[in-house]
Amino acid sequence: MSDSDFSTCDLFDADEQLQSLSLQLQNLGGKKKFTGPIRTIRCHRDNGLVKSTLNTPGAGHVLVVDGEGSLESALMGDMIAEAAIANDWAGVVINGAIRDRAALAQLNLGVKALGSNPRKSAKAGHGVFDIDIEFGGVNFRPGATLWSDEDGILVTNS
Numbered sequence: 001m002s003d004s005d006f007s008t009c010d011l012f013d014a015d016e017q018l019q020s021l022s023l024q025l026q027n028l029g030g031k032k033k034f035t036g037p038i039r040t041i042r043c044h045r046d047n048g049l050v051k052s053t054l055n056t057p058g059a060g061h062v063l064v065v066d067g068e069g070s071l072e073s074a075l076m077g078d079m080i081a082e083a084a085i086a087n088d089w090a091g092v093v094i095n096g097a098i099r100d101r102a103a104l105a106q107l108n109l110g111v112k113a114l115g116s117n118p119r120k121s122a123k124a125g126h127g128v129f130d131i132d133i134e135f136g137g138v139n140f141r142p143g144a145t146l147w148s149d150e151d152g153i154l155v156t157n158s
């Protein structure tokens with residue numbers, strides 16, 4: 001299925017077993033609909049892993065980042081987002097903050113996040129990669145498929 005020809009409402013109607021995120025993330029990227037298999041990161045006010053991961057080939061994956069809900073500093077800005085596009089990532093979902101909101105809105109990348117903060121995060125690289133993470137009542141398992149549009153985010157169980 002291409003990035004633009006699905007609707008999460010129709011997908012849910014066809015399969016009510018899909019997980020649906022109740023957390024009201026903001027749709028902040030220039031690409032308002034995106035889908036792909038999941039990779040994951042958990043980190044707290046440190047985006048070193050996010051930066052290095054989005055600088056490696058994404059092959060159409062969606063990076064789900066559990067920033068543990070912190071809005072104290074941003075986990076992605078326009079430079080990292082441009083690297084994600086260059087490396088063929090479909091989108092980035094962040095349980096935390098971004099910055100460069102106006103620039104992200106112009107980029108051909110899916111971006112969902114809680115909000116924005118101009119303060120940068122540390123870049124020590126503390127965090128964990130490709131583990132199961134859970135927020136908003138959804139289990140995000142590496143390799144599961146995610147769909148995101150204006151209505152919300154759906155994730156397969158496997």
Ligand SMILES: O=C([O-])CC(=O)C(=O)O
Binds near residue numbers: 079080081099
């Ligand atoms: O470097 C950062 O932490 C975030 C940022 O400003 C960018 O991606 O442009």
